[in-house]
Amino acid sequence: MTRMGCKTEQWYEEKARNLPWRETSDPYLIWVSEIILQQTRVAQGLPFYYNFITKFPSVKSLAEASEDEVLKIWQGLGYYSRARNMMKAAQIILKEYKGSFPDSIEELKKIPGIGNYTAAAIGSFAFNIRIPAIDGNVRRVASRLYGLHEPIGTPNSDKKIEALLLNEMQPCPPALFNQAMMEIGATVCKPANPECTQCPYEDVCVARIKNLQKILPVKSVKKAPREVYLDYLFINAEGFTWLQKRTTDSIWKGLYEFPNIQNTKNSKDVNPFQDWFVNNEDTQMHKPFTIKHQLTHQTIFATLWQFSCKEANIVEEKIQDKLRLKLSEIHAFPAHRLMLKFLEKVI
Ligand code: SF4
Structure with missing residues (x-):
């Protein structure tokens, strides 16, 4: 039986997809998802979720x-700061909260990587908090339901939406209401x-009644992406190559890659590694190529400069502090x- 005034309950029970994290109120599983x-x-x-909770239950x-x-x-999911923050968060939860997620929105938001949205999702799905x-x-x-013409995604617009939805969710169970709104957005709206x-x-729905679905929501103007030029070095010497771990504070921090240099412009015709390697009988340079990422x-315009060398030890002398690996180990x-x-x- 559905609650009086809860417009989403029956719809959700009949139409929502079965997703594994919807079957649980375990805050850890909800957080991971x-x-x-x-x-x-x-x-x-989905496959990342299963792999993750199998490896880290x-x-x-x-x-x-x-x-x-x-x-x-x-690997392959992108936005690696999410994974690094999850590690930090897990360490904090273990140390400061005895391994259990806190059950208040304020405490949840103190944990790295947990912002307004994630705190509300964990709070409502795991602890039944009405938010x-x-x-x-x-x-x-x-934006469509209430006919909001203000650009979405700003703190002001989020506040308005929060107040409207808080009112809307009153007759509904909080977890069900939030799941239903997300599901409507993902599958219908x-x-x-x-x-x-x-x-x-x-x-x-205002947009439906006034035929404004194509106009709403109004999007905030986004900055154009910045262009970045990177030159990478791939060496094959006796079946070995060299990698480095990115240690600087960037989106790829902690990941392994070929040694590289950042340039201000595309250095397609200028070999930035020419001081390291001379084309002679020991070292041969192959045609570089560029990938737009x-x-x-x-x-990112990334150029891969490729060399093959007869002796790995010659390379080792020139290229220091890098990780020497067999190609099959990468x-x-x-x-x-x-x-x-x-x-x-x-490879
Ligand atoms: S625009 Fe259509 S799908 Fe979206 S909320 Fe309104 S009625 Fe529902």
Whole structure:
């Protein structure tokens, strides 16, 4: 039986997809799923979720894992700061909260990587706290449902949406309401061509009534991505190559890649490694190639300079503080997607 005034309950029970993290109120599993699903579609995130909770079934196992192990499981998902923050968060939960997630929104938000949305999701799904969880999908639904013309994604607009949804969720169980809003956004109120006839809000939605689905939501203006030029060095010497671990504070911190230099412009015709290697009978340079790699805030033009050398020891003298590996061993180390694209081409 559905609650009086709760428009989403019956719809959710009949139409929602069965997803593994919806069957649990364990805050650890909910947290893992929420972090994986940030910037990631459900179909892509599902195998990562299963691998992650199999390898790290508890806060303790994650807190005690090495960075390499966690980044390896995360490999291919992108936005690696999520994985690094999860490790830090697990260590804090283990040390300061005796291994159990805190059950208040304020305490949850003190944990690295847990912002307003994730705190609300964990708070409502695991602890039944009455607070709307507002992600991109929910912003779109709310903007259309209430006919909001203000650009979405700003703190002001989120506050308005939170107040409206808090009122809307009153007759509903908090977890069900939040799950339903996300589900409506993901499966019915899609960015293009929303399926209004399938929506529980069809009869009251302002965008539906006024035919504003194509106009709403109004998006905030985004900055154009910055262009970044990177030159990578791939050496094959007697079946060995050299990698380095990125230690600087960047999106790829902790991942392994070929030695590289950042340039201000595309150095396609200028070999930045020419001081390291001379074309002679011991060293041969092969044709470099460039890959364009798109991230949310950066467009990366990465050129791979390839050399083969007769003796690994000659290379070792020139290239210091790098990790010498057999080519067959590279795949054991966590790497970003651009590095995987290089590996596909050269190995
Ligand atoms: S009625 Fe249509 S536009 Fe309105 S919330 Fe539902 S799917 Fe979105």
